[in-house]
Every structure is written in C-alpha cells, then in structure tokens.
Amino acid sequence: EFYENRDYMPAWDSWEALMDAVSALELSYQDGLNPDDYHAGALAIIIDKIEHKLNEGELDYDWVAEFDILITDAILLYAYHLIDGKVDPESLDPNWNYAFRDISPDAPYNLEKYIEAGIVSRALDDLRPPMPIYQMYIDLLAEYRVISENGGWETIEAGGAIKPGNEDERIPAIRKRLHITGDLSVDTNMQSIVYDENLERDIKLFQNRNALTPDGIIGKGTFEALNVSVEEKIDVLRINMERKRWISADLSNEYIIVNIAAFKAYYLKDHNIVFSTNVQVGQTFHKTPVFREQLRYIEFNPTWTVPVSIIRNSIIHKMKEDPGYLDSRHFELLDADGNIIPNSSVDYENLSMSNFHYTVRQKAGPWNALGVVKFIFPNKHSVYLHDTPAKSHFAQQERTFSHGCIRTQNPLDLAEVLLEGSDWTGKKIDVTIESRKTTRAFPHRDIDVMLLYWTAGYYNGDGIGFFKDVYDRDTKVLEQLNKKDTRKPKDGKI
Template sequence: MAGFLGAAATALTLFTAPQPAFAQVTAFKQAVAEAAARDEDIAAYYRAHGYAPIWTEATETQRARRAALMSAIRAADLHGLPVARYDPQGLMEKLKNAQTPRDRGLAEVEMTRVFLQYARDLQTGVLVPSRIDPSIVREVPYRDRQTYITDFISSDPTPFLRNLRPRTMEYNALMREKLRMEHLLTQGGWGPAVPASSLKPGAQGTQVVALRNRLMSMGYLKRSNVMTYDATLQEAVRSFQKDHGLNEDGVAGSGTMAEINKSVETRLQSVIVAMERERWLNKERGARHVLVNIPAFTASVVDNGQVTFETRSVVGANQSDRLTPEFSDVMEYIVINPTWTVPRSIVTKEYLPSMQRNPNAAGHIDLIDNRGRIISRGSVNFSRYTARTFPYGMRQKPGRTNALGLVKFIFPNKYNIYLHDTPSKSLFDRDVRAFSHGCVRLADPFDFAYTLLAPQAADPVAYFKRQLATGRETFVHLDTEVPVHIIYRTAFTTPRGHTQYRADIYGRDGRIWDALSKAGVALGAVQG
C-alpha cells in the first residue's frame, strides 16, 4: 500500500512539470467539473470549494486520505459489504496511470465517488429496505452525502472511516460470528447432515452417531463415543433448541432436525443479513426502549443496553395482509381495559360474510354507525351490502374476552400496529407464533406494563391493578415516552456474545440475502 501510494504521489508530482501551472490547474478543474456533473452532491461540493482536490495532491494529508480509503475498501468484506462495488484494484490503477492534470481530475472524482458509496454502505446499509420488501417500512437514518466529505477532510481519516459502522455491541458480536463462521467453512463446516427426519431418546445406531457428531461439531456436546440417544445427548439437543427458539423437550423432532441440519453457509448468510439490518438501524435507540423481534417472537424492555424484561409474543400471520411490518416509533400511553374498535379490513373481510350467513354472528361485538351509536342487528339487511358499501363499524366493550385482552400499549403509527394482551393464551406455547392480524400480542402484558410504569409510579403493580379493577377504559400516559423498535433478526447475539438463530418466517431475510448477493456480497472463508 505505502509503495503504491508513494509511486502514485510521485507520478502526480512529475506529470505537471512540463506545463505552466495555470494550464495544469485549469485542466484539472475542468476534468473535475466534467466528471462530477454526473453526481449532483459531488458536483455541488467541488463547485462550492473551487474544485480543490481532496485526494490527489502529493501532500502528506492527502496521501493519508488515499491510504485510509484504500485500506478500508480492501477490507470491506469484514463488514459483509460488496468489495467489487468499490473496485480497489481499478481505483489504484486509475491513480497510478494518472499522467496528466485531466487524468488526475478524473481520478479525483472517482476517489470521491467510491468514498461516498463506501461511507453510506457502511453507515446505513447497501440496500434500500423498502425496495426489497414493502413490509420493511423502516426509515433509515441517511446522512447528507456532502457532510461525509466535509467531516472527513476535517478529521483523522482512518478513525473517521472506522467509526462509520454501527457502534453497538450487537454489530461487533455479529462481526465476530461472521469471522467464526468463515473459519468453520475452511474446516468443512459441521460435517455431514444427520440422515434422519427425526430421532427420539432411546434410539440407537448410525443416525444417532451422526446426530452426536453434528452436535459435537456445533459445540453442544463434548467428545463422546456413545451410540445411544441417552440423557447427555438429550440435554445437548435441549441446549440446541434453546438457542434456536424451539420447544425445549430434548427430542430431535422434524422441526429441530431441520434446524440442526442447516449448513454453515445458511447461518453465515443470516449473520451477514443481520449486519445489514443493524446498519439500517444505525442511530440512538433510547436509553430505555422496547425491542420486538418478529422471528424470535419476543418483546423486550432494554435499559442502557441491558434487557431488563422479556416476554414471548405472537406476531402477524404469514399472509400478505397480516404481516407485522418493521419500523420504529415512540410509545406514548397505555390503555387499561381497552375497547376494541375493529379495523375496517377485519369487519369487511371476516365479520360481514359471517353476518350475511347469520346476523347474530360475532354477537359479542357491537355494530355501530358512523357516530358511534349501537345499531340493532335485526334492523340491518346484511346481504344487500358489499365490503365497499357496508356502512357500519364494529366495536367490542372492555372485558376479559376482549380481543385486545385487558391492556394495550400505543405508539401511534399509520400502520395501526400496537402491542396488547390477548385472551388466546394457548398460542404462546407454540414454537412458531405467527397468528395475529399484524399487531403484537404479549404473553405477560401485566408485567410488561409494570416495567414501563415503574419510573413514574411508587408501586406500579398496585397502581395498575387499581385502574384495572374499575373495569373502565383508562388511558395512562407515560411521563417519558419510550422508543419502540420492531425488528426482524434471524441471527442475534446474547449478552455473553453467543449467537442464536431463528427461522425466516416471512422469507424476508432470504430476499435480502439475494439482493446483497446481486450487489456483490459473497460468502468468504478465512484461511488458517
């Protein structure tokens, strides 16, 4: 690197000698203006700064900038970025071959273009989320591109580039897991898949040996010669199930076996996708915030980077109109004993057809007009209406059978998504908990409420229960609003740095990986 940059700097000094200084400057500036015209932000920056070079002078400062950028883009794969997009070899050749002021001007702009591409990719992601999946409605914290340049030239270049990445413990842990997975690839991964659709405790034979060997390779089992599915193997399976969000029964059923047989390449793809997703959320998340991970079926309260409360959740079903979207917002209040105003889509798609067959269907839910008055079902000829023309709404009174349960948590958003209780408690015992219309149901909503109310109530449990006992719909505003981040991570790490994996229930990560792959991201392997 140093040799090349020195040679390039020398070349840039030598080729200017035969020409008058004014002609050199004019030719350089014309080339910069011409090349920059293809990018509005680059053109605006150079125009505002008199087309002065950032990279291509033979000064120590600009030499350091070149070295920092070349080093960063060559190592872009460490972050799961597409190295070919930055073409470090081509950029180096362009600099080495710059023999005229015009060549130098063209190289100057190319350096800036690559710098801006790399900076944005590293800080806020290679992809635009909504272009990959319309349910990823996250607002990525994009930065004004010109500020990258102005901040860079006033900073130490190497730390500036290094600090663009997410500065979270999660991102660092994912980077370590990526390196570990790449090293595993050089070692042949976890060995052969287990040639069985399922195995139970007490089983014997070659399939059990294959399961034993696979779990040993994964680090769930110490070296052993056992050929029987014994208590030790059962405990190893249980540990694996815990790390993959499965029912911890110690039985290698079909779902568990499918996860055990996932390849290192598949897991590595999940890690790289998780790193990209972490870049999309590269902003302050709040000293206290709520984190909902859709494929993990969990909702957590996080205080100063530590999970202080976590509960199981049910998320939207895998149907186009029921998927839980990914976005961030701010929780403003809690509703105790909520009324359920049935969304129009549910009224017309689900309840109207039922009431056309039987006017008393869903009789526990009131029919209301546009002024909120209760309408007698006997006065309505449901068969005369379509989903478009049906003039009524539906509303369910507070109570234990209310679809929202006894409490809901509101962060106003245009997607009409919120967290809430539910009377359907049995669904929380399932491995895969994708059953709702899009909102997030909580297994322990009361404890969730106590945690959120603790900063503003001396006895949050007693306070909550007093409001609940009234049976009336009560709005409790949070003294300090709490950011809510609904994310989708099939690979994530524990506080100890261990990585857990979940199934890609909506197929979103698969689509993201396909897009990353098309952009030039490749599965690497670390030698040694």
C-alpha cells in the same frame, strides 16, 4: 463535489493515509460487504504499479491521479453503505417506514480532515451501527468464515428421531457438529453413541437458538437446522447486518424491539435486554409491517372497535344466523353519533352491509380480542401490541396468527416494566383491570418502539439466534447485496 471544493487538487499526498484507507476498505469484508464494490482489485493493481515505478525511480502521475479518485470514491461509497446500507429497502418494500440516517453536508470537508490526520479507518469505524448486536454479527461472521475455510461441517443423515437415552450411530456426528460451532458445552466422549444428559442439554439450547421447540428430541426440524451449511449461515448474517444498517441510530435510551421473525418482543435499556416475551404476529397474508414510532400510552381494559372488513366478511353473517351472537360475544352497536343502541333493535332478517350503519364495539373485559391491555404507538397501520385471550397459540413455535397487530404473552409484566418509576405499581394495575374501566397510563420517559424483521437476532439476550424466514424476504435482500453496487445517496451527493 469533493474535488470541486479543493480546486481539483489531489487529496491523498500521504502514503500512510493511503495505506490506512486501503486497509479500512479491505475490512468491509467483516461488515458482510464486498471489497470489490470499493475498487479493491483495481486499487491493488495500481498500488503494485506505483510501487514498481517508484522502485525504478519513476512515477506515473496518471496512475497517481486515477488512484486518488478511485480511493476517494471508494471511501465515500463505503461510508454511505455503513450509514444507510448497500441495498435500498424501499426497493424491496414500498411500505418501508424507517427514516434513513442523516448524511452530513460536511462529509466532503470532513473526509479532507480525516485524510490529513490519517484517521480515515477510525472515522469509518464510528459510522457502524452503534447497537452492540452489530458487533455480535461481526464476531459471529468471522467465526463462521473460519469454520468455512476449514471445510465447514458434514451433513448428518436424518432418518428417525433420536430421544434422550437412546443409542444411535449418528450421535458422534451430532457431537462433532455441535463442537464445531461451540454448541457442545462440556468435554465428553466424542465417539459415544449414547444420547446422554449433557448432550440433551446442549441440543435443547441449540433448538432454542434455532427457533425450534426445545424438547430435546432430535427429529426432522433439528436435523434440518444441524444440516444448514455454514455458507448459508454466513449469508443469513450478512443479510441481517444489512438490515441493521438500514435503521437510524438516534434511539431513545429505552426502547422496545419486536422481532417479527423471532416471534419475540424485547425491552432494552442502554442497549441491554431487561425484559422479553413471546409474541404472535401477522399471518403471511396479513404481514406485520416494519416501522418505528414512539410509545404514547398504555390502555387498560380496552374496548375493540371491529374493522369494517371483519364486519363484512364475518360478523354480519353470524348476526343473521344467530340474533344472539352480539350479546354472546359482548359486542355492542353504536350509531353515527356514538350512542349505544339495543342489539335487539336490529332487523336481522333483512340485514346487509348496505343497510348496516353501525359501529360494532366489543366491551372491555377478559373476553375482549385485545385482552386487558394494549400499548399504543400511533402509526398509519393501526398496529399495536396487546394482550389476547388466544393464549393457546403461544404454545406454537411459529406464531403467525394475527391480522398484523402484535399479541403479547406477558403484557401485564411488560406494562409494569414500562411504567416503572411512576405510581403505576403492579397492585394498581391489578385493581384497575378488576374495575373493567378503560384507563390510560402514560410513560414518563421516551420509549421508542421498533418493529423489525431479523432472521438472525437476539437470542435470550445472549448471543445470536437464527429464525425461520416466515415472510420469505431473505432471498431478495441477498440478491441485491451480492450485486455490484448501483445505489447512491438520495441526492446524489455525500
């Protein structure tokens, strides 16, 4: 289409524009992509041949034509990968729910303009995801590649745990490992075998950054994290840069990110984290889905309508065993017209799913499975953020406990932040909850909610943290990312 629009005439008649484009393609490496996907090797060979012929006072126009076509194809493909990613997320997850970023129908015409102006590299820069975290990925990837070129770091013998105050021959190696990645905060005696307070502080930060319990004890999990090779870290960064490219950039000014792999929810304004909280997510057999919707309302004192699957697999058996079960758990029964019927009217002795024609609903209150507040962003998965009475699970580092919804550790604080600027003060929220009356509050601004799966992502709002691949998804992304590219725009054009 590009050459058809220009009557099949060559596009790259400026050597400066060509070199600008070639340099831009070489920089695809900083995006975690492979320059060879964009004909880097072939282009280098042809450039060498053209320059050699020019030095001899000759020019092979077949090579010039081949070069023109190759670099055009490379630039357009690289642009597409920056816009929508190299790997097709729908091929990995049939339930993928993010819209692809729009590719302008004027792309071929725009490329002509950029070539004429010699600003192809600048135009490609503008296609990178605009969220600051993407640049953080680029910077850290560059740092780790330098570390890799310098030999990486040595594996540290695991052995027994090391506690603060202990003396251990492995301490110098641990200090060296932290120093290499910039995790050693102060100048210290690198050869000391004493596990001192400064090192304890750095170890706790390292543990936090690697999704470990920050107890300062250098045990099995901490040794495993210390011994992850720099090459593995580089792969994880490349995987998550690709995941970032999958996500459309047209976000509201304020948005919520739930990072499933990090067990964290973040509220951001202008791409800056202003609030974060721990969350519990879906078990590995009830995975929390990845999607994006808009927050519609916040409901205080929600009731909970029990899914039929839970009635079938759990509640109906408990009702037969204990006729008082519903009352003890604050459940009520509703008939087909929505009328509440007495729990005592059920024939518990002959109860079965075939003759159970009721809706089971849990009353509002602190006992409710949804806690005292839920955050609704309508979606086909019936997934939402909510409070939970199961607070003890937040003490766990790996928090895969739900059936897919996101249980939130500090939901009332989140509600107050989201309702900022309205008449919903903290006091009004408290009074509403005490009333146990189901009440909805509506935000006065657009707030997107994004459920994401990033195994490298925001870490306490400062830098990049690494998180366990709890849903075992990284390997498939990396395999596709390392393949020679075959993915093209959906309509075959760009």
